[in-house]
Amino acid sequence: MREQDTPTGGRHVVVIGGGIAGLAAAHRLLDRGERVTVVEASDRLGGKLLTGEIAGARVDLGAESLLARRPEAVGLAREVGLADRLRPPATATASLWTRGALRPMPKGHVMGVPGTASALTGVLSDEGLRRIERDAELPRTEVGDDVAVGEFVAARLGREVVDRLVEPLLGGVYAGDAYRISLRSAVPQLFEAARTHDSLTEAVREIQAKAAGQRQTGPVFMGIEGGVGRLPLAVAESVRARGAEIVTGAAVTELRRAIGAAGAGSPAGRWRVVTPGRVRHADAVVLAVPAPAAAALLRAEAPAAAAELATVEYASMALVTLAYRSAGITLPEGSGFLVPPVDGHTIKAATFASRKWGWIAEENPGLLVLRTSVGRHGETEVLGKEDADLVEVSRHDLREATGLAAVPVATRVTRWHEGLPQYPVGHHARVARVREHVGALPGLAVCGAAYDGVGVPACVASAYAAVDQLGGDRAGLDALITNPVRSLHGGAGE
Template sequence: MRIAVIGGGISGLVAAYRLGRSLGESADITVIDSRDRLGGVLRTSEIGGEPVDLGAEAFVGRRPEVPDLLRELGIADQLVHPAGLRPLIWSGGRTHPLPERTLMGIPSDARGVEGLVDAETLVRIATEPDRPLDWRPGADTDVFSLVAERFGAQTVARSVDPLLGGVYAGSARSIGVRAALPTLAAALDRGATSLTAAVSAALPPPSDAPVFGALRDGYGTLIRALTDRTAATTVRDTAVTGLRRVPGGWAVDPIGTFHAVVLATPAPVTARLLIDIAPAAAAAAGAVELSSSALVALELPKDTALPPNSGVLVATGEPLRAKAFTLSSRKWPHLSARDTALVRVSFGRFGDDSVLGLSDAELIDAATADLATVTGLPIARRSAIVQRWPGGLAQYAPGHTERVAEIEAALAGFDDLAVAGAYLHGVGVPACVAAASSAAAHIATAETAAPA
């Protein structure tokens, strides 16, 4: 049984691994990727002779998918957790503590953002429960429209946008409530009488469990383990130019014919490949926009007096070019033991790619200068790496859940075709692992049920 997995990122590799585990030697699996390497937007390089992640560095630790996968692959000893330090927010030319008891930066009361927003905004938040809330169950809107109307635009710029920018490389104006904040949408649907009440109802219960996890030697360890444990042929540096139904399966141009296919590709590529097969799914996938970003990893002297925080998030409207700083040597105990200090500086938000036009040298200089501004330190850079991610993150705009439902409904009649990827049910690695596992199970169930 020949199966093509188109896309060699984490979604494609997990799908191939799961298919191999389910079907065993009866499956001949081929993973195809247009890049010259596997891993997609997960990439581990080296700085100062040590591994450093140049894409995502962490995952939500309270979800089980990644820890379970690490145990399956025999690399559970790679799992590490952060030191428990909190980030800062850079706003108004200085740092502020990250507000507590918020939902993606949306405060549950005015006290949480004291010192970050002005007195007028604090009053607006405090009195919000007294104003009628107009919310229709099942409705969706962008996060900005909801939060700015109830809590003021300053709350969005200084508390919400910094967090959304880190997760989606987007902003409250480009992200929808229902897809990005499903617990908040559910609370509103249940009849919450105010945004304050909805946020309080949507907050997760207190827990001592680590919020995030990471891999000691970077995501490259996971990519290698998946590749090694999957008896699949890999085809790199090859873009799939077409997907056509043929007797007995699918023609994957220019590779060959297969009995089944998993599309673990970005939304625009998925749309292009499905246009003649499932036009409704193609239209829905084509409506998902992507955001580009860049990351600069800075190696600094060990004795650099970085703040005792996990990072610094930048509010909207600040004159800095960077959007966030991860003080990796502070955030992760295993990195603090190294002989040098490590800081990751992120650039790029949806709708504003101007800074991404800078050369690598200009990006490194901007990262160094902005880090000096937010820390108040002279930065003695030892070395640096630039990684660009064009179209790296899907934007979960208003209506996103409906678009995903349209894709899945349009493909429901295909037993030999499935989709996976970060544009479906979450941009994080755990969500990608879950979607890829579901896609593999769909194909495996159909293949094992098919008559010999």
């Protein structure tokens, strides 16, 4: 087996994983003067960020937007030359397909939790609205160290709030079950407010008042002309140009601390990173892979961390992209709609991509691009269907919701097997334990969607914090803990 020692010219850091977290870590490491090698198991870079084409139109086949109210993702895009490609959505209005009709997405809520019953008029039944008003009369509900979003909100406001609004909003982020997802991790600002308020609606109103007092300007979300999937490719191009080595198609099979005079006894520690046919020696390692892969690699040196990561569950999903000739087609207003599971439909959301992202329409006049998402945590039957069947169920639901009966000129199904980590009750404590175990090993750090948030800004922030931690600076990590990156729909009034 070929042995590769540390490159000359400084400390060598190997980043395992070529998704956006790993590439962001490489970018940060280069800023700090390190020598960097990125090793990716698959034949492509970008992880869950992927661009493609349908009927000649450039589209995202993975995540399609960046939360712009955090600086990490849009800042990285600017640093790697995409500043002039950043685009806000052409329209930010959306709907709910519930109780037999498309209804305007309510305003004045925090992840679907309203400050007043009137905020959900038209979405909830009269009984559901009356149930919200009982919140002020109920005794305080203790949230303890953590609680499930759905459990807590249903106890205060009734299940209809959860089933009709909280569930589809959370499902759009995690593809999970609101009755299992952690309030502390998914909606941290609401968790903190709930700890000090007797009334949940009062807590929401306080969050809204604070948000109004520090109202941010500019768009909530940003896309990238040509697709958000351009971001990891631009980061990769940037880090290569600055001297980093990027190796694809090289699965790491073993991660061990080196031994000997120049190995584990050195100040920073030394690591052996084994891929088929080659051993790389590194002064430090950033592990930026999904939890199951991280667990396998940490089993020898950090068995307690590996055991924790092995318990992380993932949700699979599929995106169905459809292209139509736009002549004669009229769609409802807005950028698309979310679908509560309680209504019994197959799709969980639909995006009118050509309308949401103006550059798609500008580049492809006469073409209409839509996409639906299918699959939630625990849903195995629907994802077992053939691609053609997923296209048909998507067309059926689109026809029921919008009246769209036209035949698409092209379709494309993109499956994301175990694509989204789940954040159940106690997730924050599990992450803290993992980092404690990993932190006991000099020259090792972890980052990615399994820890601090599933959105792109969260992954970038997690990567930066991991790199800073390797350099002895915990400020970024402490900031993530005290000010988590909110979910995409976690802001007041969004």
